[in-house]
Amino acid sequence: xxxxxxxxxxxxxxxxxxxxxxxxxxxxxxxxxxxxxxxxxxxxxxxxxxxxxxxxxxxxxxxxxxxxxxxxxxxxxxxxxxxxxxxxxxxxxxxxxxxxxxxxxxxxxxxxxxxxxxxxxxxxxxxxxxxxxxxxxxxxxxxxxxxxxxxxxxxxxxxxxxxxxxxxx
Numbered sequence: 198x199x200x201x202x203x204x205x206x207x208x209x210x211x212x213x214x215x216x217x218x219x220x221x222x223x224x225x226x227x228x229x230x231x232x233x234x235x236x237x238x239x240x241x242x243x244x245x246x247x248x249x250x251x252x253x254x255x256x257x258x259x260x261x262x263x264x265x266x267x268x269x270x271x272x273x274x275x276x277x278x279x280x281x282x283x284x285x286x287x288x289x290x291x292x293x294x295x296x297x298x299x300x301x302x303x304x305x306x307x308x309x310x311x312x313x314x315x316x317x318x319x320x321x322x323x324x325x326x327x328x329x330x331x332x333x334x335x336x337x338x339x340x341x342x343x344x345x346x347x348x349x350x351x352x353x354x355x356x357x358x359x360x361x362x363x364x365x366x
Contacts, residue, residue, distance in 0.1 A: 220315035220330055226302050229349070234357040236293035237350045240325075242360060243286040246342065247333075249277060282333030283343040289350060289358070294323040298351040301330045306341030313340075 247267045255261060267284070271277055283303075291297055297319045302312050317328050332343050347361035 217329065218317055220301070220317050223300075223314040223316060226300070226312050226314035229351060230355050231359075232355040232357065234293075234352070237289070237291050237295075237297070237352065237357040239287060239289045239348065239350070239358055239360045241288040242348070243284075244346075245284040246282075247284060248281050250281075278338060279334045282331060282337030284333075285330040285346065285348070287328045287330075287348050287360070288325070289328070290325045291322045291350075294321055295352045296320050297322040298349075299326075299328045300349045300351055301346060302349070303332065303343045303346040305332070305336075306344050308340050 245263070245267070247264075249264070249268060249271075252264060268277075268280055271280055285301060287299065287301075289299070299317045299319070300314055301316075302314045304310065304312060313332075315330050317330075319326060328348075345362050345364035345366070347359060347365045349356050350358040
C-alpha cells in the first residue's frame with residue numbers, strides 16, 4: 198500500500214512539473230522602473246523562425262531534424278499557418294525566492310513601433326526555469342514577423358533582469 202501511495206504521489210508531482218502554462222497577452226505593456234538584481238539572471242535564449250515555405254536546402258542533419266520536429270503533425274494548409282512564425286525560449290534562474298513575471302515585449306513588421314507583450318507568471322520561484330513564447334498563427338499572418346524583442350524578469354513591479362535583440366530601441 199505504501200509503495201502505491203508513493204508511486205501515485207510521484208506521478209502527480211511529475212505531472213505538475215510537466216505542465217506548461219500559456220502566456221497571457223497584454224493589451225498594453227506598461228513601463229516599469231529598472232532596478233537590476235544579481236539574484237535574477239537570464240542564462241540563455243533560443244529563437245527560431247519557422248516558415249516551411251521559406252526553408253533553404255541544408256546538409257545539416259540537426260537543422261533538418263529541428264525543422265521536422267517543429268512541424269510534426271502538420272498536414273493541412275491551416276495546420277501550417279498555425280505553426281508558422283517566431284518561437285522564443287528563455288532560460289533563467291532566480292537565486293532568491295520571489296514571485297516572478299517573465300514578459301516578452303516585441304514589435305512586428307506590420308505594426309511599426311507598436312509594442313506587443315506576453316507574460317508568464319511564476320509564483321514563489323526559486324531555481325532554474327525555462328519560459329516558452331511564440332508569435333504564430335493569425336497573429337503572425339496578420340502582423341508579420343517579429344522584428345525586435347526584449348524579455349524582462351519582473352519582481353514587485355520592477356525589472357530585475359532583461360535581455361534584448363540588437364534591434365530593440
